[in-house]
Amino acid sequence: MTFKGGIHPKYNKITADKKIEKANLPKKIILPLSQHVGAPCEPIVNIGDYVKTGQKIAETQAFVSAPIHSSISGTVSSIENLPHPITGKPVNSVIIESDEKDEKIEMQKREYENLPADELKSIIKDFGIVGLGGAAFPTHVKLSPPQEKPIDTLIINGAECEPFLTTDHRLMLERTDDLIAGIRIIRKVLGVKSVFIGIEDNKHDAIKILKEKTIGQNIKVIPLHTKYPQGGEKTLIYAITKRKVPAGGLPMDIGCVVQNIGTAIAVYEAVALSKPLYERVITITGKVNNPKNLLVRNGAIIKDLIEQAGSYKGEPKKIIMGGPMMGFALPADDLPIIKGTSGLTIFNKDDIDEKRSTIECIRCGKCIQDCPMQLNPSLIAKYAENERIDLAENMYAMDCFECGCCAFNCPTHIPLVHWIRYAKSQILKNRAKAKDKK
Amino acid sequence: MEARKFIVESSPHFFSANYKYKLMGLVVIALLPAAILGVYNFGVHALLIIIVSTSVAILTEAFFNKLKKKPSAVEQGSAVVTGLLLGMILPPTLPLWVPAIGSFVAIAIAKHAFGGAGMTIFNPALVGRAFLVASFPALMAAYILDGITSATPLQMLKLNGYQSAVSHFGSNMLAYKSMFLGNIAGSIGETSALALLIGGLFLIFLKVIDWKIPTIYIGTVFVLTAIFGQDPIYHILGGGLFIGAFFMATAYEGMPITKSGRIYFALGLGILTTVIRLFGGYPEGVNFSILIMNAAAPLIERLTIKKPFGYIKNKEKKK
Numbered sequence: 001m002t003f004k005g006g007i008h009p010k011y012n013k014i015t016a017d018k019k020i021e022k023a024n025l026p027k028k029i030i031l032p033l034s035q036h037v038g039a040p041c042e043p044i045v046n047i048g049d050y051v052k053t054g055q056k057i058a059e060t061q062a063f064v065s066a067p068i069h070s071s072i073s074g075t076v077s078s079i080e081n082l083p084h085p086i087t088g089k090p091v092n093s094v095i096i097e098s099d100e101k102d103e104k105i106e107m108q109k110r111e112y113e114n115l116p117a118d119e120l121k122s123i124i125k126d127f128g129i130v131g132l133g134g135a136a137f138p139t140h141v142k143l144s145p146p147q148e149k150p151i152d153t154l155i156i157n158g159a160e161c162e163p164f165l166t167t168d169h170r171l172m173l174e175r176t177d178d179l180i181a182g183i184r185i186i187r188k189v190l191g192v193k194s195v196f197i198g199i200e201d202n203k204h205d206a207i208k209i210l211k212e213k214t215i216g217q218n219i220k221v222i223p224l225h226t227k228y229p230q231g232g233e234k235t236l237i238y239a240i241t242k243r244k245v246p247a248g249g250l251p252m253d254i255g256c257v258v259q260n261i262g263t264a265i266a267v268y269e270a271v272a273l274s275k276p277l278y279e280r281v282i283t284i285t286g287k288v289n290n291p292k293n294l295l296v297r298n299g300a301i302i303k304d305l306i307e308q309a310g311s312y313k314g315e316p317k318k319i320i321m322g323g324p325m326m327g328f329a330l331p332a333d334d335l336p337i338i339k340g341t342s343g344l345t346i347f348n349k350d351d352i353d354e355k356r357s358t359i360e361c362i363r364c365g366k367c368i369q370d371c372p373m374q375l376n377p378s379l380i381a382k383y384a385e386n387e388r389i390d391l392a393e394n395m396y397a398m399d400c401f402e403c404g405c406c407a408f409n410c411p412t413h414i415p416l417v418h419w420i421r422y423a424k425s426q427i428l429k430n431r432a433k434a435k436d437k438k
Numbered sequence: 439m440e441a442r443k444f445i446v447e448s449s450p451h452f453f454s455a456n457y458k459y460k461l462m463g464l465v466v467i468a469l470l471p472a473a474i475l476g477v478y479n480f481g482v483h484a485l486l487i488i489i490v491s492t493s494v495a496i497l498t499e500a501f502f503n504k505l506k507k508k509p510s511a512v513e514q515g516s517a518v519v520t521g522l523l524l525g526m527i528l529p530p531t532l533p534l535w536v537p538a539i540g541s542f543v544a545i546a547i548a549k550h551a552f553g554g555a556g557m558t559i560f561n562p563a564l565v566g567r568a569f570l571v572a573s574f575p576a577l578m579a580a581y582i583l584d585g586i587t588s589a590t591p592l593q594m595l596k597l598n599g600y601q602s603a604v605s606h607f608g609s610n611m612l613a614y615k616s617m618f619l620g621n622i623a624g625s626i627g628e629t630s631a632l633a634l635l636i637g638g639l640f641l642i643f644l645k646v647i648d649w650k651i652p653t654i655y656i657g658t659v660f661v662l663t664a665i666f667g668q669d670p671i672y673h674i675l676g677g678g679l680f681i682g683a684f685f686m687a688t689a690y691e692g693m694p695i696t697k698s699g700r701i702y703f704a705l706g707l708g709i710l711t712t713v714i715r716l717f718g719g720y721p722e723g724v725n726f727s728i729l730i731m732n733a734a735a736p737l738i739e740r741l742t743i744k745k746p747f748g749y750i751k752n753k754e755k756k757k
Contacts, residue, residue, distance in 0.1 A: 009452055163452060234747065244748040318445045324452035331446050347451065360556030362458055364690045368697060373747045378695065399746040404450030411456040412556075418448035 001198075002225035003235040005372040007405045009228055009325065011202065015166045015283050020174055020293045023308055025102055028077075029299030030336035031057065031068055032084050032093045036136040038064035043094055049076045054105040054276045056128075057094055066138040066339075067128045070096055071278035071297035073103040085302075085321060085335040086328045096299075107274045117189045120271055124189075127270035128277045128339075132262035133157060133231070134322055136340030139263055143189045145252040152255040154192045155240055156183055156264055158199040158206065159224055159231030162323030165343040167281045168261040170293045172199070172206040175265055176213050182268030183219060186259055195219045196240050202226040228325060229403040233258050235372050247399050262342075283343035284309035286324075287316065287351065296337060302344060303333040314348035325404045359412045367406035367416060373399050377406035381419035389430065392423035400424065462515040464646050468637035469522055469685065475633045476626035480530035480582070484626045487537050488525035491566075494541035495521025502550040513555055520544055523563040523685060526627025527678060527725070528570070531580045539573075540566035558691045560732045564725050571725070581623040588623040591676030596721035600669060610669065617675035628681045631674075638684030651693070651704045652683035658708020666716055673715065682724035683707075692732040694739035702738050706731045 034040035039062035045051060051070040059067035077097045081090040112120065125140035145151050156179075160168040172179060187195050197214070199207050201223040211221045222240050224230050234245045236258060243254045251258055259267075262280060269275040278298050282305075285291040290310030302319065306312060320327035321337070324345050337344070367377040375396055383392040397420055406416040477485045499517035521541050528537055544566030549558050571578045581590050591613070594603035607613035616622050620630025628634070641647045656674050664670040673679070687693075687707055694703050707727050714723025 007454070009454070238747075246750050247746050247748045249748070316442065316444065318451060320449075320451055325450045327449055327451065329444065329446045329449070329451060331444060333442065333444070345451075352445065353453075356453075359458060360554070362556055362690045363693070363695050364461075365693075365695045365697070365700070366456070368695060374744045375746055376695065376743060395743070396746040396749075399748075402449065404452075407450050408452065409454050409456050411458045411461055413453075413457070415448055417450065421448060 001222055001239045002227055002230070003238045003372055005370050005374070005405065006227040006229060006235070007370050007408050008226075009163050009408060011226075012164050012285075013166050013169070013202075014164070015285050015291045015293050016169055016203075018166075018170070018292045020170050020281050020295055023294045023296040023300065023305060025098060025100060026072060026297055026300040026304060027098050027100070028301065029071055029096050029098075029297060030082060030093050030301065031070070031096070031299040032082065032091045032336065032338060033058045033068060034084065034091045035068065035298075035338035035340065036066045036130045036138055038062060038066070038138055038141070040091065041065060041068050043079050043092070045076050045079075045094065047076050047079055050074070051076060051096060052103050052105045054107065054278055056276070057096075064138060064141050066130045066140075067126065068094075069128055069276035069278045069298075071299055072096060072098045073101050074098040083331075083335070085330060085338060088331065110272055110274055112185065112271045115271075117191065120185060120189050123271050124267055127275070129263065129266050129270055130277065130339050131260055132266060132280055132340065132342065133260035134326065134340050134342050136338070139259070139267065142252075142257055142259070143186065145190075145257070149252045150255060151190050151192055151252060151257055152194065153241060153257070154183070154187055154190055154195045155236060155256060155258045156195070156197040156261060157231055157233075157236055157258050158197050158203070158210075158261045159236060160203070160261075161200060161226075161228045161231040162325055162327075162342075163228070164285045164345050165283045165323045166285075166293055167283050167342055169203050169206055171261050171265060171281060172203070172210060176209055178265050178268045179210075179261060180213060180217065180219070181272065182264035182266070184217070185267055185271050186257075186264060190257055192257075193218070197221045198224050198230075198236050198240050200224050200226045200230055228405065229372060232372065232401060232403055234401070247396065277339060280339065280341075282337065282341055284346075285343060286320075286346040287313040287348040288346050289313050298339055299336045302330070302335055302337060305337070305344065306333065306346065312346060312348070314350070316346050317349055317352050318347040320345040320347065325408070326402060356413055358414050361412055361414060364411055366409045366411065370405040370409055372403060372405065373401065375400055377416040377420060378414070380423055381414055381416045384419040384423035384426075389423055389426040392420075393427050397423040398427060459515050461646055462519050464641065464644055465519050465685070466522060468640045468646075469519075469526065469627065471636050472627040472630060472633040472681065473522065473526055475620050475630050476526060476530070479620060479629065480626055481585075484530040486534055487528055487530065487532055487626060488522065490534050491525035491528070491537035491541040492518060492521035494538045495524070495545050498542050498545035499549075502546065502554070506550075506554070508554075516555065517545060520549070520562045520566075524566045527563065527567050527625045527681065529578060529581050530626050531582055532577055536570060536574060536577060540570045543569045556691065559736070560729055561686055561689050561692045564686060564729055567725055568729060581625075583621075583623040590624045590721065591617060591622055591672065592715065592721040595672070595676070600672070603672075604669075610672070614671055614675060617672075622676065625678060625681075628678045631680045634680040634684055638680070641684070641688075647684070647688040648700065651688050651700055654701060654704035655683040655687050655707045655711075656680070658705055659712050662708065662712040663716070666712070668716070673712075677715075677722050678724040679711065682711075682728060686724075686728050687731075692728070692735055694735045694742060696739055696742040696744065698744070699735075699738045699742035702742065703731055703735060706734065706738075
């Protein structure tokens, strides 16, 4: 089971055998009010307010959005504009100082077996569940396809193709029952029959345990060829169902919904235990002395988390939020993690080739061979570099999902993804302008 | 503790060890068996030709880099490949000033006049050779074997016909054997199909070149010559087809960049080579067919750009 194109990076899953540990309670958290795809939230607390762990502190009426909950108990010390960890742009953020008591809101177990789909959906929305694979797309939106787009297939993404990261792997091993319960809830909401769990075949222990535990539940575990980006939404759907998401379209256009492992567990916790999404598992890996998988509170400061992973090994050069292929290099380590943070990968000077420099394209065609979207990255990059955004658009720049396969293998070290990203942002700007004119 | 500085750049942050310099080095290594065998067969003068063509290529490259104020060690490496390749496709009898001119033309005109690295349309080594063929036709057709003036297998075929050419070797099996091992007259590096095959397979194994291009090229020549009633094995072994198919048709810059475009490109090469050999004035057609297909490559590329994954042809479907 696989897709066309893709690459075989060194996987470096150094934390694959490390059990999930609970991180220390943070003394302070920063909650940017825009941590998901969609509309940012508005704070519903004031400076000086006392909040409990799990209390909703921000929400919005917009449909494509998700409320945010405090991950500690304590006092709101400030609400101010702070740089967003990924975009770097200032975003309204709530800062909470801990009282170190971790006093939780009341979380009742819920009998959910007989709840109707709509009620389940509103629970999922109310408890702030978003996709935990990285994009942080609000889960209730994905679970509310329009009526003209019937869904017949649910795919649970356990590929975890990104090098270094092991959170989904550990969750599949350690929280198997919760995962399956979460999958059953999602299946019920969508009303679908066929459910697949796609797992790369380098995680055979996870495949084995899930196969055993899903017997008789009509959930199929699909071992996938270990290849990056197997866990990309489009590549994953193609590998399992051989359906192609139309260019510019969404999985729901071909009757599929993809959910991440961590998201399914969060759905279970919200529905069965009334627990809002205020903590998640992340992998802290790369050049730290004690790489590990940590259950961390949302908004915890990166620097503190790295200290809990044995601190930096050598002088850190790069902090990557996420994995090395699609993660974001952060400008500082005093930023908070957010709901979509799947890991922190630390690189020191041994991982960075300072002599690496870009030379002219030699037209080897490697980028075309590796592109899972069948694009022509070198050409798009060349157009973008020369400000021919129109030509880049004609070359389907918008279909790129920035997996990085092209740049990974480029023998002339052209920052292809960078240029394609630039082209995409310019295309979007132009389209917005064109809309305004109308 | 003072604030640390971190590198912020676009993903990916993780790369393979792929590097142009390394690729060039691998091509040079792959060429060595054929080059060494050529020197062994044709003597010290062949070695001198290779040395002259390679060093002139490096010097010309250095000169132009200096002129453009773009010092580039990498480009020196790619000049080694050009010079070595050119030396290997020249007759072993040339006076040494001839490869020097060829090498200069290859780098100065075919490469830098077109804009330098990444911009070359025509394979520089082949332009160099074509220039020499046009300028010094007699010198460029003077081949030897064991120190005696001798015709190449393809020259024999063109001049005297198949029966006479085969009888020269004794039998067709003996002819194949000589051509496979390199015991024939020809350019310095092109005579032994075996040595070139070793180098070519080495590059294919390391994924420097795509196996499809040489396979389709050689296969097309094989099939077409057979259809026209010729001896296909004689045609694929006797001449420059192997060095052309493995080392020159596969040169990145002259090929279409698209996957399917490369297949059409190789197919076109096979057809042109056969046509030139069977119906043209020259006994050998590899050189010119690659140059002609180089010229056609941008057009093929434009016509073979793939639609992206999940592309919908008629917009009505989407609605």
